[in-house]
Amino acid sequence: MSVPVLMEAGALLARYDVLISDVWGVVHDGVLALDPACEALMRYREGGGTVVLLSNAPGPSAQIAGVLDGKRVPRAAWDRLVTSGDVTRALIAETHLRKAYHIGWPQDRAVFEGFDVEIVGEDEAEFVVATELNDYRKEQPEQYRPLLSRFAARGLPFICGNPDLVVHVGHDLLPCAGALATIYEELGGHVAWAGKPHRPAYDLALAAAREARGGRDVDPARVLVIGDAVRTDLAGARMMGFDSLFIAGGIHRDETIRDGSVVPDGLARVLATHRPLPVAAMAALG
Structure with missing residues (x-):
């Protein structure tokens, strides 16, 4: 058909x-x-x-x-x-956790506004929120595997704020946060997917x-x-x-x-x- x-x-x-x-x-x-x-x-x-x-x-x-x-x-x-x-904000509220490690652009931190959540370094983090790669024009998802491995070993919850794997920006095909979340699941970590x-x-x-x-x-x-x-x-x-x-x-x-x-x-x-x-x-x- x-x-x-x-x-x-x-x-x-x-x-x-x-x-x-x-x-x-x-x-x-x-x-x-x-x-x-x-x-x-x-x-x-x-x-x-x-x-x-x-x-x-x-x-x-x-x-x-x-x-x-x-x-x-x-x-x-x-x-x-x-x-x-919008979905990410609902998931952040549901965690009741206060110390977040953020992967993504600084302007994406609007998802944390209004919550009693502190953006912290790796060692202090209680959960992870990935909205994008930090620089999706220069980085590849595999570069994050060591960091994600350490988070997964600690059992940190991971909120994926953009489930897309890739996106076109003009003629360029660039990676999204969904690629990081996929690696996290491969490593045995738990992912809450905030989107389609x-x-x-x-x-x-x-x-x-x-x-x-x-x-x-x-x-x-x-x-x-x-x-x-x-x-x-x-x-x-x-x-x-x-x-x-x-x-x-x-x-x-x-x-x-x-x-x-x-x-x-x-x-x-x-x-x-x-x-x-x-x-x-x-x-x-x-």
């Missing part, structure tokens, strides 16, 4: 009441907004649909909304924004959709997940029982796109082990 490849998404989107859309790779490319995608979402909203952006970005949604503004993603393209940072494809992220997204719809319930059969990652977006849709639209020109583009168009054989290989299949695929949302 093959997946239909669409050139235009409007008719498909109109079949659904709620879109849960990935952000990086669908709405922007890490540098600037993808205008056709934003225009498609705005048209959908003008027709009465609700758009929840669900991002594995490690910052709280209020912070990431400002980042989207800077990338020229129009506010008219979405109703609500839910991030891994795990249920807490989708529970927050559905709550946001209900709020945007004035409290009306959301029928799972009328929810469409839009995303570019098999491991997170499509797996999350499958776990929740939602339909999905696969954007082939995101992180899998080297396997699925040639000269701007979807390559059927490449698409089939990427989706070979994923069931159920997406309802459709596109090179880019538009």
Whole structure:
């Protein structure tokens, strides 16, 4: 069974009441907004649909909304924004621990704001929060293995604030905190995953959709997940029982796109082990 490849998404989107859309790779490319995608979402909203952006970005949604503004993603393209940072904050609160070792950019420390949590060195740490690599342009996840081995040997809880393994920044494919969490689990450590494809992220997204719809319930059969990652977006849709639209020109583009168009054989290989299949695929949302 093959997946239909669409050139235009409007008719498909109109079949659904709620879109849960990935952000990086669908709405922007890490540098600037993808205008056709934003225009498609705005048209959908003008027709009465609700758009929840669900991002594995490690910052709280209020912070990431400002980042989207800077990338020229129009506010008219979405109703609500839910991030891994929001889930991370909930997980930090649940630990009841005070001394955290942070891996990631200094600006990611917004996830700790409002908590009685101190950022400490390795020896003092009671738990670990990884939002990104410290410098994902220069570092590789394997460089962290010795540090992660020491934390795992001590049995420290590890919160992964961005479950993505990699992300495109323009034309570069760069590692994310999910790669560190994968190593930590290989070492026998316990990881709490704060984002897609795990249920807490989708529970927050559905709550946001209900709020945007004035409290009306959301029928799972009328929810469409839009995303570019098999491991997170499509797996999350499958776990929740939602339909999905696969954007082939995101992180899998080297396997699925040639000269701007979807390559059927490449698409089939990427989706070979994923069931159920997406309802459709596109090179880019538009």
